[in-house]
Amino acid sequence: METILEQKVHKKLGFEHLEAVEIVNKLDVLLCNYQIFFHKLQNYHWNVVGGEFFDLHHVTQEMYEKGLKNIDEIAERIRVFGKTPEYRLSEYSKKSEIEETTHELSSEYMTLNLISDIGTLTSFIIETSHTAQDNGDLGTVYMMNKLIKEFETYHWQLSSWTNKKYNS
Numbered sequence: 117m118e119t120i121l122e123q124k125v126h127k128k129l130g131f132e133h134l135e136a137v138e139i140v141n142k143l144d145v146l147l148c149n150y151q152i153f154f155h156k157l158q159n160y161h162w163n164v165v166g167g168e169f170f171d172l173h174h175v176t177q178e179m180y181e182k183g184l185k186n187i188d189e190i191a192e193r194i195r196v197f198g199k200t201p202e203y204r205l206s207e208y209s210k211k212s213e214i215e216e217t218t219h220e221l222s223s224e225y226m227t228l229n230l231i232s233d234i235g236t237l238t239s240f241i242i243e244t245s246h247t248a249q250d251n252g253d254l255g256t257v258y259m260m261n262k263l264i265k266e267f268e269t270y271h272w273q274l275s276s277w278t279n280k281k282y283n284s
């Protein structure tokens with residue numbers, strides 16, 4: 117007679133191999149983009165200068181601290197499917213649509229760049245959510261929905277701070 121343990125080993129969470137690969141591929145691209153975004157937040161946190169120093173210094177710290185936790189959850193969600201999350205720094209920038217910037221930027225450019233990157237990240241999060249939904253993966257959908265809400269709030273706050281409308 118088949119034990120409960122054997123059933124779990126042979127069929128992870130009820131997902132077939134192809135379904136899992138589809139979800140994991142989306143999570144992996146999101147992970148790579150978020151890693152580049154995370155390092156950009158630290159760059160801006162350390163190197164912002166001028167009158168907006170304290171505002172940008174504080175919000176970027178808040179965002180990278182949340183980012184550290186979110187990135188960990190995305191990577192561990194990939195492990196739940198038995199796959200290996202991307203861990204090579206050299207691959208993060210290759211696979212990421214979000215690009216690195218320099219430290220020699222005005223605080224206004226930094227803010228507008230963050231707003232733009234949040235739009236990019238949110239589009240990957242929504243794509244991941246749809247793929248997970250299509251495959252009945254409610255755990256990933258739940259994770260993505262929390263992330264969407266978090267980034268929508270930052271998008272609104274940063275946009276309001278720069279007096280820009282949502283489609284900056």
Ligand SMILES: [Fe+2]
Nearest residue numbers: 161162173177
């Ligand atoms: Fe700091």
